[in-house]
Every structure is written in structure tokens, then in C-alpha cells.
Amino acid sequence: MNKIRLFFLNRFALNAYISTDYTKALKHYEKILRNNPCYPGLMYNISLCYFAKKDYALAESFLMDELDRNGKTGDRLRTMGDLYYRWKKREKALFYYKQLEEYLNHEEEWLRTRIGILENDIDAETAFNAADRLDEALVILKEGSTNKAQELLELGMKEDPSSFQILNNLGVIALKERNDPEKAVTYFERANELMPIPVHKANLEKARSLV
Secondary structure, X not given: OXXXXXXXXXXXXXXXXXXXXXXXXXXXXHHHXXXXXXXXXXXXXXXXHHHHOOOHHHHHHHHHHHHHHHOOOHHHHHHHHHHXXXXXXXXXXXXXXXXXXXXXXXOOHHHHHHHHHHOOHHHHHHHHHHHHHHHHHHHHHHOOOHHHHHHHHHHHHHHOOOOHHHHHHHHHHHHHHOOOHHHHHHHHHHHHHHOOOHHHHHHHHHHHHHO
16 A cells, blocks of 8 residues: 555544544554554554444554553553553553553652542442443533533543543533633643643633623
């Protein structure tokens, strides 16, 4: 397969992934896999698609392949930790998050919080429920049931204080659905403390501008 075709197949796959059409993304990645299995990042990208489809066993297989071939990076170690966390495999999630902490060589708030959760059996079992509540809340939000979604997210926030995704979604609801920028600020501030990424910073700035 020539380089131009490889480039476009990878681009098509990425666009499909961004659009959450993971089945379509996998079809493009599988074409690359058949012709150029050593294409940079291929195994990792395929694992992300299976992770998103909740096929954790296949995601694990491709992620392990990626680690074996290309070694540790922050992204790979975090994805391994996230995979096992979502898969509710406490000891494996803890192992990779601690590997990530050592690899980064500095403390990140979300990671410190999550490791603390996983070091306690009861806290971990409780926190594992939160991701399910987030998934359910996002589906319900699309159907227009804001109240029920908010209830689920608020419960999930208590169960998993490391989930910046839940906090960000609560902030969006407070800002866009409740017209309560002050409340939104509290959610966005904590989400940004846990994970200072551009979307959290942008949401926080917008909410603050409306207070």
C-alpha cells in the first residue's frame, strides 16, 4: 500500500473516530493492519476504538501489543489504567496508574485522587459505578431528560471524586440548562484542578464571565 493511500485511510479512520463512528474507524484501521501492520500508532488507535465500543478484551490485546512494540509513554500507560478502571479490574488499574505516576515523575491531581481510590477496596467498588452513571446520563441528556441526568451525575460525583468528566458535564448542565454560572464555576474549577486541559479552562472562563 502506497504512502498516500495509507495517509488517507488513517485520516478517514481518525475522522470516523472523532465522529464516534467506531465501527467505521475500525474498518479503515483494519485495512491498514492487513497491509502495513507496523504503521506508527496503529495498534494504539485500534485499541482506542475497541475501548470506546466497550470491548475491553480486544482493547487490552491491542494495547499490550502497542506497549510491547513501542514501550511506555504517558498516553499508553494512562490508557491502560483507564481501560482496567473502566473494566473494574482494580489491581491492574492501580498497577498501571502507579506506573504512570512514576513515568511522569510529577504529581497530577486526578491521578493522585484515583490512586487513592484504588488503594481502598470499598472506595474502588463504589467509584466503579460512577462511569456507568456517566454513560447513562449522557444517553438520557440526548433524550432531553436533564433532571434525571443531573441526578445520576451528582451521584457519580460523590462515588468517584476523580472523574473530571462528570464534573465537566455537571458544569455544562448548570451553565446551559440551569442558567446558573456560579454553580457552573464550582464544577468547572474542580474539573480543571483535576485535569487542566483546554476544554475545562475554556468552560471555566466562560462561566466566570457570566457571574
